[in-house]
Amino acid sequence: MSDHPHFAESRDTVAIRTVRTHQFFSMVILVILISLFLVYVALSLYQSSGTLQLDLSRPGYDSARQEATKDKEVFNGFSGDGPITKEALNEFDTLYKKKAAEALIDIDAFSGDALSDSALALDQD
Amino acid sequence: MVAALLLGAGLFVSAGQAEAAATITPEKMARIRSRCVENQAALNRLHQTDAFLRNDRGNLYRTISDKLMVPLNRRLASNQLDGGALLTITADYNEAYTKFYDQYIQYDNALTKVLEIDCTREPVAFYNALLTAREKRNELSKTNQTIKNLVRQYGTTFTDFKTAYDKEHS
Numbered sequence: 001m002s003d004h005p006h007f008a009e010s011r012d013t014v015a016i017r018t019v020r021t022h023q024f025f026s027m028v029i030l031v032i033l034i035s036l037f038l039v040y041v042a043l044s045l046y047q048s049s050g051t052l053q054l055d056l057s058r059p060g061y062d063s064a065r066q067e068a069t070k071d072k073e074v075f076n077g078f079s080g081d082g083p084i085t086k087e088a089l090n091e092f093d094t095l096y097k098k099k100a101a102e103a104l105i106d107i108d109a110f111s112g113d114a115l116s117d118s119a120l121a122l123d124q125d
Numbered sequence: 126m127v128a129a130l131l132l133g134a135g136l137f138v139s140a141g142q143a144e145a146a147a148t149i150t151p152e153k154m155a156r157i158r159s160r161c162v163e164n165q166a167a168l169n170r171l172h173q174t175d176a177f178l179r180n181d182r183g184n185l186y187r188t189i190s191d192k193l194m195v196p197l198n199r200r201l202a203s204n205q206l207d208g209g210a211l212l213t214i215t216a217d218y219n220e221a222y223t224k225f226y227d228q229y230i231q232y233d234n235a236l237t238k239v240l241e242i243d244c245t246r247e248p249v250a251f252y253n254a255l256l257t258a259r260e261k262r263n264e265l266s267k268t269n270q271t272i273k274n275l276v277r278q279y280g281t282t283f284t285d286f287k288t289a290y291d292k293e294h295s
Contacts, residue, residue: 096280099189121156
């Protein structure tokens with residue numbers, strides 16, 4: 001009885017009629033749902049890709065942001081095209097030594113000591 | 126068989142947890158509570174400093190690879206010169222950088238977890254989270270050292286290459 005085409009048609013008609021009578025409202029609801037889904041996807045990507053950890057524009061990172069914007073020097077690097085000559089090798093040598101010196105500067109980056117019991121005064125009597 | 130394995134694994138995990146928890150004496154718990162505010166502030170500062178350091182070091186490490194190592198390797202290849210040793214170091218360097226990238230995410234998540242725990246109310250959970258963050262930080266530090274060693278190694282290998290080239294073309 002319920003599978004009768006006439007009844008199915010009348011049910012569809014009610015649903016379609018509701019949307020048709022509230023077209024603008026239905027569109028607003030649909031747009032909100034789509035935008036919520038897209039925001040969810042964007043935030044998931046932001047978190048899973050590791051961008052979250054590198055984002056210094058987050059609240060509470062003012063000092064880190066200020067430090068990061070100090071160095072705005074543009075480094076063009078070494079050209080990948082052209083012949084290999086003594087001059088080219090000397091140019092690379094100069095550029096590499098400069099950057100290597102920056103990388104090998106004596107900063108004990110990410111040393112475990114910063115989280116040790118003594119650093120947090122948890123081992124004192 | 127599976128049940129026995131699961132039971133064994135469960136015992137192993139609980140033994141590990143018990144070991145970690147056993148290091149937290151009542152005195153240490155008291156110290157965690159009394160130093161809670163100062164330590165939370167210190168950890169917050171460390172979190173900020175690390176974020177800056179990660180950006181700074183990360184940009185530098187990427188620059189060395191993308192703007193120096195890779196272009197030189199390409200130039201050597203296009204001039205039919207043997208840069209095999211430099212190529213191998215570059216591959217190791219890029220692998221180490223990927224590890225560094227992933228390990229920082231893990232460390233940052235671990236430290237964020239420490240900061241989320243109220244050390245006055247949950248000193249044991251705080252200390253266990255701190256131990257995890259410390260371990261992640263040590264792993265990150267080791268990878269950072271590996272990258273620095275590869276920078277040194279590439280420099281030395283390039284110097285050898287340059288010396289040989291100069292000798293051959295003098």
